[in-house]
Amino acid sequence: xxxxxxxxxxxxxxxxxxxxxxxxxxxVKDACxxxxxxxxxxxxxxxxxxxxxxKAVPVRQRGRAKGQANxxxxxxxxxxxxxxxCLPPAPLPGWTxxxxxDWLNGEQLNAEWLNxxxxxxxxxxxxxxxxxxxxxxxNPLALDALEKRRNTAGRWYRQQVLPVRESVEREGGAFWQxxxxxxxxxxxxxxRVAVYWHGKRGALHLRTFESPPKANDYIAMFxxxxxxxxxxxxxxxxxxxxxxxxxxxxxxxxxPSMRLIAVPATQAGS
Numbered sequence: 390x391x392x393x394x395x396x397x398x399x400x401x402x403x404x405x406x407x408x409x410x411x412x413x414x415x416x417v418k419d420a421c422x423x424x425x426x427x428x429x430x431x432x433x434x435x436x437x438x439x440x441x442x443x444k445a446v447p448v449r450q451r452g453r454a455k456g457q458a459n460x461x462x463x464x465x466x467x468x469x470x471x472x473x474x475c476l477p478p479a480p481l482p483g484w485t486x487x488x489x490x491d492w493l494n495g496e497q498l499n500a501e502w503l504n505x506x507x508x509x510x511x512x513x514x515x516x517x518x519x520x521x522x523x524x525x526x527x528n529p530l531a532l533d534a535l536e537k538r539r540n541t542a543g544r545w546y547r548q549q550v551l552p553v554r555e556s557v558e559r560e561g562g563a564f565w566q567x568x569x570x571x572x573x574x575x576x577x578x579x580x581r582v583a584v585y586w587h588g589k590r591g592a593l594h595l596r597t598f599e600s601p602p603k604a605n606d607y608i609a610m611f612x613x614x615x616x617x618x619x620x621x622x623x624x625x626x627x628x629x630x631x632x633x634x635x636x637x638x639x640x641x642x643x644x645p646s647m648r649l650i651a652v653p654a655t656q657a658g659s
Contacts, residue, residue, distance in 0.1 A: 395590060395591050396590050396591045396592055396593075397448060398517060398526070398528070398591075398593075399528055399529065399590075399591035400448060401446070401447040401448055402528045403424045403425065403426055403531065404426070404430070404431075404434035404446050404447065404448070405434075405443070405446055405447075406420075406423070406424050406531075407420040407421075407423075407424045407426055407430075407431045407434050407435070408434050408435055408438045408443075408446055410423055410424070411431075411435050411438075417431050417432060417435075422534055422537050422538070423531070423534050423538075424531055424534055425531050425532075425533040425534040434446050460515060460518075461511065461515055461516075461518075461519050465493065465511065466519060466523075468493065468496065469489060469493060469516070469519065470579065470581075470597075472484070472489065472492060472493075473489075473525075473581075473595060473596060473597040474596075474597055474598065474599065475596075476596070476609065476610075476613075477594075477596070479613065479616065480613050480616040480617035481594060481613060481617070482565075482586050482594050482596075482610045482611075482613040482614050482617070483584065483585065483586050483593075483594030483595045483596040483610070484594065484595050484596060485513075485592060485593065485594055485595075486513035486514070486516035486517045486520070486593070487513045489513075489516045490510075490511050490512060490513045490515070490516050493511050493516075494510050494511055520593075520595070522575075523572070523575060524572050524573060524575060525572055525583055525595060525597070526593065527568065527570065527583070527585045527593065527595075528587075528591075529566045529587035529591050530566060530625070530627075530652070532546060532550065532566070532625070535547075536551065545653060549650055550625055550650055553623045553648050553650060554623055556621075556623075557620070557621045557622065557623040557648065560620045560621050561619055561620040562618055562619070562620030562621035562622055562623065562646075563588065563589075563614070563617070563618040563619075563620070563621075563622050563623075564622075564623050564625075565586055565587065565588050565614060565622065565623070565624045565625070566586070566587040566624070566625050566626075567584070567585065567586045567587070567624055567625070567626040567627070568584070568585055568626060568627035568628045568629075568652070569582060569583065569584045569585075569601075569602065569626075569627075569628040569629050570582075570583055570585075570628055571583075572597070581597040581598060581599060582597065582598040582599070582600065582601055582602065583595060583596070583597050583598075584596050584597070584598070584602060584606075584607075584610065586610070586614075596610070602629075604634045604636035604637050605636070607629070607631070607634075607637060608636070608637065608640050611624075611640070611644070611647055614647070615644065615646060615647060620646070621646040621647070621648060622646060622647050622648065623648045623650065624647070624648070624649050624650065625650045625652060626649060626650070626651060626652065627651075627652035628652075629651075630651075631649060631651065632651070
Protein backbone atom coordinates (compact mmCIF):
# COMPACT_ATOMS: atom_id res chain seq x y z
CA UNK A 390 0.00 0.00 0.00
CA UNK A 391 1.81 3.10 -1.27
CA UNK A 392 1.80 6.29 0.80
CA UNK A 393 3.46 8.61 -1.70
CA UNK A 394 0.03 9.83 -2.84
CA UNK A 395 -0.80 11.07 0.67
CA UNK A 396 -0.08 14.59 1.84
CA UNK A 397 2.29 14.81 4.86
CA UNK A 398 -0.63 15.83 7.09
CA UNK A 399 -2.79 12.83 6.15
CA UNK A 400 0.17 10.46 6.37
CA UNK A 401 1.05 11.69 9.86
CA UNK A 402 -2.53 11.35 11.07
CA UNK A 403 -2.62 7.74 9.84
CA UNK A 404 0.76 7.04 11.47
CA UNK A 405 -0.73 8.20 14.78
CA UNK A 406 -3.81 6.05 14.18
CA UNK A 407 -1.57 3.05 13.54
CA UNK A 408 0.26 3.63 16.83
CA UNK A 409 -3.02 3.89 18.73
CA UNK A 410 -4.12 0.59 17.21
CA UNK A 411 -0.84 -1.06 18.22
CA UNK A 412 -1.28 0.29 21.76
CA UNK A 413 -4.74 -1.28 21.80
CA UNK A 414 -3.20 -4.66 21.03
CA UNK A 415 -3.79 -4.87 17.28
CA UNK A 416 -1.22 -6.56 15.09
CA VAL A 417 0.75 -4.80 12.37
CA LYS A 418 -1.48 -6.50 9.81
CA ASP A 419 -4.63 -5.18 11.50
CA ALA A 420 -3.17 -1.68 11.64
CA CYS A 421 -2.33 -1.87 7.93
CA UNK A 422 -5.87 -2.89 7.01
CA UNK A 423 -7.44 -0.17 9.16
CA UNK A 424 -5.18 2.71 8.11
CA UNK A 425 -4.27 1.81 4.55
CA UNK A 426 -0.56 2.06 5.39
CA UNK A 427 2.09 -0.47 4.47
CA UNK A 428 3.64 -2.78 7.06
CA UNK A 429 7.03 -0.97 6.93
CA UNK A 430 5.30 2.37 7.52
CA UNK A 431 3.30 1.03 10.47
CA UNK A 432 6.42 -0.57 11.93
CA UNK A 433 8.40 2.65 11.48
CA UNK A 434 5.71 4.69 13.23
CA UNK A 435 5.58 2.16 16.09
CA UNK A 436 9.36 2.19 16.46
CA UNK A 437 9.43 5.98 16.47
CA UNK A 438 6.78 6.06 19.21
CA UNK A 439 8.63 3.55 21.39
CA UNK A 440 11.89 5.47 21.06
CA UNK A 441 10.64 9.04 21.22
CA UNK A 442 6.97 9.15 22.23
CA UNK A 443 4.15 10.83 20.31
CA LYS A 444 6.28 13.76 19.18
CA ALA A 445 8.49 11.35 17.21
CA VAL A 446 5.64 9.73 15.25
CA PRO A 447 5.01 12.43 12.59
CA VAL A 448 7.32 12.51 9.61
CA ARG A 449 9.44 15.61 9.95
CA GLN A 450 9.38 18.07 7.11
CA ARG A 451 12.38 20.01 5.95
CA GLY A 452 12.86 23.43 7.44
CA ARG A 453 11.40 26.49 5.76
CA ALA A 454 13.43 28.67 3.51
CA LYS A 455 14.80 31.99 4.68
CA GLY A 456 12.28 34.78 4.26
CA GLN A 457 9.23 32.58 4.82
CA ALA A 458 6.86 32.91 7.78
CA ASN A 459 5.14 30.03 9.56
CA UNK A 460 3.35 32.10 12.24
CA UNK A 461 0.30 34.26 11.53
CA UNK A 462 -0.59 37.27 13.67
CA UNK A 463 -4.15 38.29 14.53
CA UNK A 464 -4.47 40.67 11.55
CA UNK A 465 -3.56 37.98 9.07
CA UNK A 466 -5.80 35.38 10.70
CA UNK A 467 -8.74 37.78 10.52
CA UNK A 468 -8.08 38.51 6.85
CA UNK A 469 -7.82 34.81 6.05
CA UNK A 470 -11.00 34.06 7.96
CA UNK A 471 -12.90 36.58 5.86
CA UNK A 472 -11.41 35.23 2.65
CA UNK A 473 -12.51 31.68 3.46
CA UNK A 474 -16.11 32.95 3.22
CA CYS A 475 -15.58 33.61 -0.49
CA LEU A 476 -15.29 31.24 -3.42
CA PRO A 477 -11.63 30.73 -4.38
CA PRO A 478 -10.29 31.29 -7.89
CA ALA A 479 -11.80 28.91 -10.44
CA PRO A 480 -11.80 25.98 -10.75
CA LEU A 481 -11.00 25.28 -7.07
CA PRO A 482 -14.04 24.09 -5.05
CA GLY A 483 -12.43 25.40 -1.86
CA TRP A 484 -9.30 27.20 -0.72
CA THR A 485 -6.10 25.18 -0.55
CA UNK A 486 -3.29 26.25 1.77
CA UNK A 487 -1.24 27.21 -1.29
CA UNK A 488 -4.04 29.32 -2.79
CA UNK A 489 -4.61 31.12 0.52
CA UNK A 490 -0.89 31.78 0.98
CA ASP A 491 -0.64 33.15 -2.56
CA TRP A 492 -3.67 35.37 -2.02
CA LEU A 493 -2.41 36.68 1.30
CA ASN A 494 1.10 37.37 0.06
CA GLY A 495 -0.33 39.31 -2.88
CA GLU A 496 -2.80 41.13 -0.64
CA GLN A 497 -0.09 42.20 1.79
CA LEU A 498 1.87 44.01 -0.90
CA ASN A 499 -0.86 46.65 -1.30
CA ALA A 500 -2.84 46.31 1.94
CA GLU A 501 -3.81 49.60 3.53
CA TRP A 502 -4.55 47.85 6.82
CA LEU A 503 -0.87 47.03 7.35
CA ASN A 504 1.15 49.61 9.29
CA UNK A 505 4.35 48.26 7.78
CA UNK A 506 5.31 45.95 4.96
CA UNK A 507 5.90 42.29 5.90
CA UNK A 508 9.47 41.09 5.97
CA UNK A 509 8.57 37.47 5.15
CA UNK A 510 6.20 35.63 2.85
CA UNK A 511 3.49 33.48 4.42
CA UNK A 512 3.91 29.78 3.66
CA UNK A 513 1.23 27.16 2.98
CA UNK A 514 2.50 25.43 6.11
CA UNK A 515 1.61 28.53 8.13
CA UNK A 516 -1.93 28.32 6.76
CA UNK A 517 -2.11 24.66 7.75
CA UNK A 518 -0.89 25.46 11.28
CA UNK A 519 -3.65 28.05 11.54
CA UNK A 520 -6.26 25.62 10.22
CA UNK A 521 -5.21 23.07 12.81
CA UNK A 522 -5.34 25.55 15.69
CA UNK A 523 -8.72 26.84 14.57
CA UNK A 524 -10.25 23.36 14.27
CA UNK A 525 -10.61 23.79 10.51
CA UNK A 526 -8.30 20.98 9.50
CA UNK A 527 -10.25 17.84 8.60
CA ASN A 528 -8.70 14.58 7.45
CA PRO A 529 -10.35 12.36 4.83
CA LEU A 530 -11.82 9.00 5.70
CA ALA A 531 -9.43 6.08 5.28
CA LEU A 532 -11.63 4.57 2.59
CA ASP A 533 -9.00 2.25 1.14
CA ALA A 534 -8.74 0.51 4.48
CA LEU A 535 -12.44 -0.42 4.32
CA GLU A 536 -12.12 -2.65 1.28
CA LYS A 537 -11.19 -5.75 3.31
CA ARG A 538 -13.23 -4.98 6.41
CA ARG A 539 -15.89 -7.62 7.14
CA ASN A 540 -18.39 -5.28 8.75
CA THR A 541 -21.10 -2.77 7.78
CA ALA A 542 -18.55 -0.11 6.84
CA GLY A 543 -16.67 -2.52 4.61
CA ARG A 544 -19.82 -3.68 2.85
CA TRP A 545 -20.93 -0.08 2.31
CA TYR A 546 -17.58 0.74 0.70
CA ARG A 547 -17.48 -2.35 -1.51
CA GLN A 548 -21.10 -2.07 -2.63
CA GLN A 549 -21.74 1.67 -2.79
CA VAL A 550 -18.38 3.38 -3.26
CA LEU A 551 -15.88 1.08 -4.95
CA PRO A 552 -17.89 0.32 -8.13
CA VAL A 553 -18.54 4.03 -8.74
CA ARG A 554 -14.95 4.97 -7.93
CA GLU A 555 -13.51 2.38 -10.32
CA SER A 556 -15.95 3.35 -13.07
CA VAL A 557 -15.09 7.05 -12.80
CA GLU A 558 -11.36 6.38 -12.75
CA ARG A 559 -11.63 4.14 -15.83
CA GLU A 560 -13.27 7.04 -17.64
CA GLY A 561 -10.46 9.39 -16.64
CA GLY A 562 -12.58 11.25 -14.11
CA ALA A 563 -11.92 12.44 -10.57
CA PHE A 564 -12.73 11.04 -7.14
CA TRP A 565 -13.33 13.40 -4.22
CA GLN A 566 -14.26 13.18 -0.58
CA UNK A 567 -16.25 15.99 0.98
CA UNK A 568 -18.21 16.95 4.05
CA UNK A 569 -19.70 19.71 6.15
CA UNK A 570 -19.23 20.30 9.87
CA UNK A 571 -19.63 22.93 12.57
CA UNK A 572 -16.45 24.60 13.80
CA UNK A 573 -16.61 25.93 17.35
CA UNK A 574 -15.37 29.47 18.00
CA UNK A 575 -11.90 29.76 19.51
CA UNK A 576 -9.06 32.24 19.84
CA UNK A 577 -7.90 31.38 16.32
CA UNK A 578 -11.25 31.73 14.54
CA UNK A 579 -14.93 32.57 15.06
CA UNK A 580 -17.46 29.77 14.90
CA ARG A 581 -18.29 28.85 11.34
CA VAL A 582 -19.73 26.08 9.18
CA ALA A 583 -16.94 24.45 7.17
CA VAL A 584 -17.33 22.62 3.86
CA TYR A 585 -14.25 20.59 3.04
CA TRP A 586 -13.06 18.63 0.03
CA HIS A 587 -10.20 16.18 -0.31
CA GLY A 588 -8.95 15.55 -3.81
CA LYS A 589 -5.86 13.96 -5.26
CA ARG A 590 -3.32 12.92 -2.60
CA GLY A 591 -5.76 13.95 0.14
CA ALA A 592 -5.12 17.69 -0.34
CA LEU A 593 -7.62 19.76 1.66
CA HIS A 594 -9.83 22.35 -0.06
CA LEU A 595 -11.81 24.47 2.41
CA ARG A 596 -14.57 27.04 2.45
CA THR A 597 -16.49 28.41 5.44
CA PHE A 598 -19.95 29.91 5.93
CA GLU A 599 -21.47 32.02 8.69
CA SER A 600 -24.65 29.91 8.50
CA PRO A 601 -25.47 26.51 6.99
CA PRO A 602 -24.81 26.49 3.22
CA LYS A 603 -27.81 26.69 0.93
CA ALA A 604 -28.46 24.51 -2.10
CA ASN A 605 -26.99 27.14 -4.44
CA ASP A 606 -23.78 27.21 -2.40
CA TYR A 607 -23.31 23.47 -2.84
CA ILE A 608 -24.21 23.64 -6.53
CA ALA A 609 -21.58 26.32 -7.10
CA MET A 610 -18.96 24.02 -5.55
CA PHE A 611 -20.24 20.99 -7.49
CA UNK A 612 -19.83 22.97 -10.71
CA UNK A 613 -16.25 23.75 -9.73
CA UNK A 614 -15.56 20.03 -9.32
CA UNK A 615 -16.94 19.32 -12.78
CA UNK A 616 -15.00 22.22 -14.32
CA UNK A 617 -11.78 20.96 -12.74
CA UNK A 618 -12.21 17.38 -14.00
CA UNK A 619 -11.54 15.86 -17.41
CA UNK A 620 -14.35 13.36 -17.10
CA UNK A 621 -17.05 12.27 -14.63
CA UNK A 622 -16.75 13.12 -10.95
CA UNK A 623 -17.57 10.89 -7.96
CA UNK A 624 -18.02 12.52 -4.56
CA UNK A 625 -18.33 10.72 -1.24
CA UNK A 626 -19.90 13.33 1.03
CA UNK A 627 -20.63 13.36 4.75
CA UNK A 628 -22.89 15.57 6.81
CA UNK A 629 -25.52 16.86 4.38
CA UNK A 630 -28.88 15.33 3.39
CA UNK A 631 -28.76 16.24 -0.30
CA UNK A 632 -31.65 13.87 -1.02
CA UNK A 633 -33.90 16.29 0.91
CA UNK A 634 -33.11 19.20 -1.45
CA UNK A 635 -35.25 19.46 -4.61
CA UNK A 636 -32.83 22.02 -6.11
CA UNK A 637 -29.82 19.72 -5.74
CA UNK A 638 -31.83 16.74 -6.96
CA UNK A 639 -32.83 18.62 -10.10
CA UNK A 640 -29.26 19.78 -10.68
CA UNK A 641 -27.92 16.24 -10.34
CA UNK A 642 -30.49 15.01 -12.89
CA UNK A 643 -29.19 17.60 -15.35
CA UNK A 644 -25.56 16.66 -14.63
CA PRO A 645 -25.30 12.84 -14.74
CA SER A 646 -21.50 13.09 -14.81
CA MET A 647 -21.64 14.07 -11.12
CA ARG A 648 -22.09 10.92 -9.01
CA LEU A 649 -22.83 11.73 -5.40
CA ILE A 650 -22.55 9.13 -2.64
CA ALA A 651 -23.71 10.00 0.88
CA VAL A 652 -21.77 8.66 3.85
CA PRO A 653 -24.20 7.01 6.28
CA ALA A 654 -24.02 8.52 9.76
CA THR A 655 -23.04 5.10 11.11
CA GLN A 656 -19.93 5.03 8.88
CA ALA A 657 -18.64 8.54 9.56
CA GLY A 658 -16.16 7.44 12.17
CA SER A 659 -15.12 4.18 10.53
